[in-house]
Amino acid sequence: MNGTECMKISDVDTRDAFFDELFRMARVDRNVIFMTADMGAFSLERFKQNLPEQYINVGVAEQNMVSVAAGLALGGKNVFIYSIVPFVTLRCYEQIKVDLSGMNLPVTIIGIGAGVMYGGDGPTHHALHDIAVMRTLPGMTIINPTDSVLTEASVRWAYNHPGPVYIRLEKGKLPLLYDDRNHDLQKGWSEVREGQDVVIFSTGFMVHTALKAAESLAREGLSVRVIDVFKVKPLNEPDLIDMMLRAERIVTLEENSLIGGLGTALAEIRADAGCGVPMKRLACPDSHCTIPSSRDSIHRHYRLDADHVAERVLNWVRNNRETA
Amino acid sequence: MTEKTNHPLFRKAQNIRIKTLEMIARARKGHIGGSFSCTDILVALYYGGILKFDPQKPAWPDRDRFILSKGHSCEALYAILADCGFFPEEELSRYQQPDCILGGHPDRSIPGIEADTGSLGHGLGIGAGLALSARMDGAGFLTFVLLGDGECCEGAVWESAMFAAQHHLSHLIAVVDHNKMCVTDRLEDCAAMEPLAEKWSAFGWEVREADGHDFCQLLSVLGDVRQRSSRKPLMIVAHTVKGKGVSFMESRLEWHHGVPKEAQVEQARTELEELLNCERN
Numbered sequence: 001m002n003g004t005e006c007m008k009i010s011d012v013d014t015r016d017a018f019f020d021e022l023f024r025m026a027r028v029d030r031n032v033i034f035m036t037a038d039m040g041a042f043s044l045e046r047f048k049q050n051l052p053e054q055y056i057n058v059g060v061a062e063q064n065m066v067s068v069a070a071g072l073a074l075g076g077k078n079v080f081i082y083s084i085v086p087f088v089t090l091r092c093y094e095q096i097k098v099d100l101s102g103m104n105l106p107v108t109i110i111g112i113g114a115g116v117m118y119g120g121d122g123p124t125h126h127a128l129h130d131i132a133v134m135r136t137l138p139g140m141t142i143i144n145p146t147d148s149v150l151t152e153a154s155v156r157w158a159y160n161h162p163g164p165v166y167i168r169l170e171k172g173k174l175p176l177l178y179d180d181r182n183h184d185l186q187k188g189w190s191e192v193r194e195g196q197d198v199v200i201f202s203t204g205f206m207v208h209t210a211l212k213a214a215e216s217l218a219r220e221g222l223s224v225r226v227i228d229v230f231k232v233k234p235l236n237e238p239d240l241i242d243m244m245l246r247a248e249r250i251v252t253l254e255e256n257s258l259i260g261g262l263g264t265a266l267a268e269i270r271a272d273a274g275c276g277v278p279m280k281r282l283a284c285p286d287s288h289c290t291i292p293s294s295r296d297s298i299h300r301h302y303r304l305d306a307d308h309v310a311e312r313v314l315n316w317v318r319n320n321r322e323t324a
Numbered sequence: 325m326t327e328k329t330n331h332p333l334f335r336k337a338q339n340i341r342i343k344t345l346e347m348i349a350r351a352r353k354g355h356i357g358g359s360f361s362c363t364d365i366l367v368a369l370y371y372g373g374i375l376k377f378d379p380q381k382p383a384w385p386d387r388d389r390f391i392l393s394k395g396h397s398c399e400a401l402y403a404i405l406a407d408c409g410f411f412p413e414e415e416l417s418r419y420q421q422p423d424c425i426l427g428g429h430p431d432r433s434i435p436g437i438e439a440d441t442g443s444l445g446h447g448l449g450i451g452a453g454l455a456l457s458a459r460m461d462g463a464g465f466l467t468f469v470l471l472g473d474g475e476c477c478e479g480a481v482w483e484s485a486m487f488a489a490q491h492h493l494s495h496l497i498a499v500v501d502h503n504k505m506c507v508t509d510r511l512e513d514c515a516a517m518e519p520l521a522e523k524w525s526a527f528g529w530e531v532r533e534a535d536g537h538d539f540c541q542l543l544s545v546l547g548d549v550r551q552r553s554s555r556k557p558l559m560i561v562a563h564t565v566k567g568k569g570v571s572f573m574e575s576r577l578e579w580h581h582g583v584p585k586e587a588q589v590e591q592a593r594t595e596l597e598e599l600l601n602c603e604r605n
Contacts, residue, residue, distance in 0.1 A: 033460075059483075064452075064483035064487050067448075067449025071453020074457070075461070077457050077460070102431075103439065
């Protein structure tokens with residue numbers, strides 16, 4: 001057995017945590033159907049081998065994948081579709097809008113490659129606009145899990161959810177922030193670090209960056225609270241507004257374009273709530289990233305690595321400004 | 325009187341056209357050209373003993389699924405669904421009014437509608453998914469999809485065509501309303517659609533062609549859909565005329581979504597009724 005049953009979850013790649021859990025669910029429920037637009041993963045092999053009737057490679061045809069998934073869902077199936085983020089969100093956006101959101105069907109979109117995870121593969125493979133566009137779709141739930149535990153829990157949550165879900169999937173091992181493998185995603189956020197001076201709202205991979213930055217800032221005498229907003233839509237507005245109203249300063253940190261992501265979403269509810277607490281959004285600039293380099297290197301270039309984030313927050317708090 | 329107009333279903337089709345005309349004239353909006361080109365196909369499916377359905381039980385699990393992928397031709401379908409009893413005829417007179425269930429493109433809130441359509445190129449994929457789910461469950465229903473030929477410019481149609489052939493979805497039946505026109509052009513002037521039948525054949529489908537206004541031909545090509553031995557999905561290329569049934573609308577681009585003025589409505593009604601009377605005599 002090569003799944004997570006015999007491994008500590010801390011040793012499991014986030015992507016494997018997802019597919020291992022999906023396999024476990026599909027094994028006991030033949031209505032679970034997995035579709036891929038010609039994307040594989042080591043952890044998918046046993047799904048393909050053991051449940052061939054529930055595993056469909058549609059080829060490089062994301063638009064058709066979404067429509068077929070809608071048809072399967074109309075036929076009573078619980079469908080999970082998979083490809084690289086821009087291809088399974090932007091390429092087939094109109095199919096998602098009409099067929100999944102419009103008909104409110106239980107299809108889970110799994111996008112691999114959050115943010116600039118694909119690094120030097122370039123802007124065709126980067127996911128910097130998906131949160132912005134997917135969150136405009138009525139009835140869409142967006143989950144951006146932070147570690148293997150939350151990733152695994154997101155499979156079960158999506159399985160039980162009666163409408164469309166978009167899960168932004170990571171690859172590789174990330175430090176565990178959660179220990180309850182039955183974590184209920186309903187609340188939508190978690191406090192992963194306490195603090196008083198600044199609240200950083202972050203999501204996905206960048207929550208880890210926020211925690212590292214908070215550690216640095218603590219050494220500078222700044223107490224930083226970090227909130228993991230793992231459910232980007234629907235936002236838990238009452239809780240988030242309450243936290244914003246109680247904050248001294250608000251920072252949002254994300255691996256999405258500055259336009260339309262978590263920062264925008266929180267700015268919207270902050271405005272509607274009449275909250276005047278100072279706010280700073282840290283995100284990828286409004287540009288296509290053609291730097292042929294790693295994710296870490298791109299983050300440094302965009303000043304989104306932990307050191308730069310700490311410096312930017314400190315500069316903003318101490319000098320009320322942030323240099324370019 | 326010809327063989328076509330002598331067919332028992334001809335009278336039904338003319339009446340559906342008259343209702344469609346009245347809906348569009350009253351609402352001052354709609355897609356009359358495409359509705360008229362596919363009316364006979366729809367009548368053959370719903371009244372020719374092809375589709376299995378129960379208007380009193382729209383969610384009957386064993387019903388055949390019909391998807392109007394060219395959703396803009398919904399007026400003809402609405403007239404048929406009302407006539408069959410899926411919802412009261414009065415709804416037709418309130419077409420596109422705020423309190424009416426019938427909008428400019430069909431959605432699943434309407435009894436008898438299986439999928440939301442209106443954006444082209446979606447229906448065949450949805451139909452393929454439904455057909456695949458039926459096979460997975462051992463269900464016996466058939467899935468029918470009606471496409472436009474202009475719709476076949478959408479690449480997603482051909483993605484779905486390959487998928488259906490790959491999975492041997494022999495219980496998926498598609499019909500193309502091949503009226504040779506899209507919105508602003510004749511198809512031959514904007515897309516290399518021909519040879520359309522050969523294209524479907526090359527994509528792994530069994531292809532049959534028919535005069536889409538000849539009920540004998542339509543029922544002939546559709547008559548054996550439950551007994552076919554082929555593992556291929558079935559495509560009916562139905563040769564039609566946009567605006568069929570009204571002389572000044574036939575094969576005229578402006579009637580894709582043109583709305584007839586009062587005198588035109590009367591002329592159209594007269595022409596449609598004349599053929600009815602001709603049949604009666």
